[in-house]
Amino acid sequence: MDARFVGIPELVEAPSVAVVVDVMRAFTVAAWAFAQGAEKIVLAESLDDALALKARHPDWLALKDGPAAPGFDLVNSPGLLQSADLGGRTLVQKTTAGTVGVLAVKEASLVLCASFVVAEATARLLRARKNDGVTFVVTGEDGQADEDLACAQYIAGRTTEAGTDAAGFLRRAAESRAAAELTEGVRQGVHPDDVALCLELDRFPFAMVATLEDSLMVLRPFRS
Numbered sequence: 001m002d003a004r005f006v007g008i009p010e011l012v013e014a015p016s017v018a019v020v021v022d023v024m025r026a027f028t029v030a031a032w033a034f035a036q037g038a039e040k041i042v043l044a045e046s047l048d049d050a051l052a053l054k055a056r057h058p059d060w061l062a063l064k065d066g067p068a069a070p071g072f073d074l075v076n077s078p079g080l081l082q083s084a085d086l087g088g089r090t091l092v093q094k095t096t097a098g099t100v101g102v103l104a105v106k107e108a109s110l111v112l113c114a115s116f117v118v119a120e121a122t123a124r125l126l127r128a129r130k131n132d133g134v135t136f137v138v139t140g141e142d143g144q145a146d147e148d149l150a151c152a153q154y155i156a157g158r159t160t161e162a163g164t165d166a167a168g169f170l171r172r173a174a175e176s177r178a179a180a181e182l183t184e185g186v187r188q189g190v191h192p193d194d195v196a197l198c199l200e201l202d203r204f205p206f207a208m209v210a211t212l213e214d215s216l217m218v219l220r221p222f223r224s
Ligand SMILES: O=C(O)[C@H](CS(=O)(=O)O)OP(=O)(O)O
Pocket: 022, 024, 025, 026, 027, 065, 066, 076, 095, 096, 097, 098, 099, 140, 187, 188
């Protein structure tokens, strides 16, 4: 498998297969939402779009990163989501990096959203698909976020070599700028357990696949 690692600004044309990685925190949060029972997550283009979708579907829950805001029900924190009952619910998610990365590759034939908590399930799906080339979208810091790059490189390694050791990749994520900002209170809408929850390798057995449904990008868990 030929693995390419790119930031969002480098996405000039849609790849065939894209794995969009956001460890801290969008796709750790998405996985937790499914673990808490959510049926699907609609990835919104903007905060206004998220609120408009919720207005059209009053039973949907809107989630954003940063501080809580009027009209939004949830923030982008795995620690805060852990106690939410999301059974059967649809979420609308809008974040700074993760959801933007997915919308940039919505024309791809296969779009996976990934983080360490679904790493092996993501690699398993890629192994089963036997793709020649996979584009990993490193969503944070215009492709420089080391927590996302480390996770992408780990998943690429697991896809081709089952024995890839996670320790060094997890260490890089733990030492990343994002981890420091979450720990030091630079970012808002944070639970004290967020960094640790983002570093839980293979916490969940499912991958996450995003598909276009009626012109919306919709994320669902995929159990192989
Ligand atoms: O919620 C997050 O950690 C970040 C946003 S920010 O860097 O705190 O503004 O969003 P994400 O898209 O999950 O990287």
